Amino acid sequence: MxxxxxxxxxxxxPRGYCAGVDRAVVTVEKALDLYGPxxxxxxxxxxxxxVVENLExxxxxxxxxxxxxxxxxxVVFSAHGVSPAVHAEAAARGLKTIDATCPLVTKxxxxxxxxxxxxxxxLLIGHAGHEEVEGTTxxxxxxxxxxxxxxxxxxxxxxxxxxxxxxxxxxxxxxxxWETVTRLREKFPELIDPPSDxxxxxxxxxxxxxxxxxxGTDLVIVxxxxxxxxxxxxxxxxxxxxxxxxxxxxxxxxxxSEWLEGxxxxxxxxxxxxPDELVQGVLTLLEERGFPAAVEERLTEExxxxxxxxxxRKDLRAASA
Numbered sequence: 001m002x003x004x005x006x007x008x009x010x011x012x013x014p015r016g017y018c019a020g021v022d023r024a025v026v027t028v029e030k031a032l033d034l035y036g037p038x039x040x041x042x043x044x045x046x047x048x049x050x051v052v053e054n055l056e057x058x059x060x061x062x063x064x065x066x067x068x069x070x071x072x073x074x075v076v077f078s079a080h081g082v083s084p085a086v087h088a089e090a091a092a093r094g095l096k097t098i099d100a101t102c103p104l105v106t107k108x109x110x111x112x113x114x115x116x117x118x119x120x121x122x123l124l125i126g127h128a129g130h131e132e133v134e135g136t137t138x139x140x141x142x143x144x145x146x147x148x149x150x151x152x153x154x155x156x157x158x159x160x161x162x163x164x165x166x167x168x169x170x171x172x173x174x175x176x177x178w179e180t181v182t183r184l185r186e187k188f189p190e191l192i193d194p195p196s197d198x199x200x201x202x203x204x205x206x207x208x209x210x211x212x213x214x215x216g217t218d219l220v221i222v223x224x225x226x227x228x229x230x231x232x233x234x235x236x237x238x239x240x241x242x243x244x245x246x247x248x249x250x251x252x253x254x255x256x257s258e259w260l261e262g263x264x265x266x267x268x269x270x271x272x273x274x275p276d277e278l279v280q281g282v283l284t285l286l287e288e289r290g291f292p293a294a295v296e297e298r299l300t301e302e303x304x305x306x307x308x309x310x311x312x313r314k315d316l317r318a319a320s321a
Contacts, residue, residue, distance in 0.1 A: 010297050011269065011294040025055070031076060037058065042082065043062070047273050050225075072096070076097075083139065112124075122144045124167050125169065147184070171203050172199055175240070207233065220247075220268070225271075230271045230273075257289075
């Protein structure tokens, strides 16, 4: 084992909870406090196993579809957003809904509706089956074509190359998304951009922060769940930035001893849906294995805060009156 004096652990910042995730998790917590359990949640409120299990222990019930929710019950829509068809189904069944969709995802929904209303074909960059992609596509399914990877661009066909725009899932790799956009623009020179970048500020900041700590690092550990798109992307970004190895773990118990053999420098970060206590657990484990206390490298400050969903704010005001 190498001399501990020569070792270094760097933890990236920003990391962990973004404004949209914090809003979504607090929404479920406040709903449980206000209405009492059970409160139903369609899909995972955010893509983190620890968060979901903690809310379940407080009385949240997570379901895949609304037909699992009793008529008249309260249901929260996850941070990833839902299609108009889901809203209509909830209304038809008399469900009380609280929409915890991240406002940055809602922005993409509005862009999809606006482009569709103008008769523009939309090329949506994202991953098939992801809740966010399903929700955005549901806004204008006849106008949207999914593009999952830069190599898929060659097969993309449009009706009118002068009326085509791109949108993207908010949690993608920034670099790969721009590679896809570049290739789309080469094929469709009049490609229309969204009014502002769709990839959320938190995703971009966490990718930039992991680039900052990954170059020349022996090992990068990304804390985040398997179904967290932005966490998976952080592993890819770390490797592309020069980390010799990078792995994703849900928590410290998944860190394997062989990863640490012969390692001097370790970088640690986490996806946008990860409570910081899980990162601290990894840092504690590294100290127990002989590594020094972590040094934080901060790329930028994040001060954005989103208000709670209006329907929940209204009920909270009424309850406190």
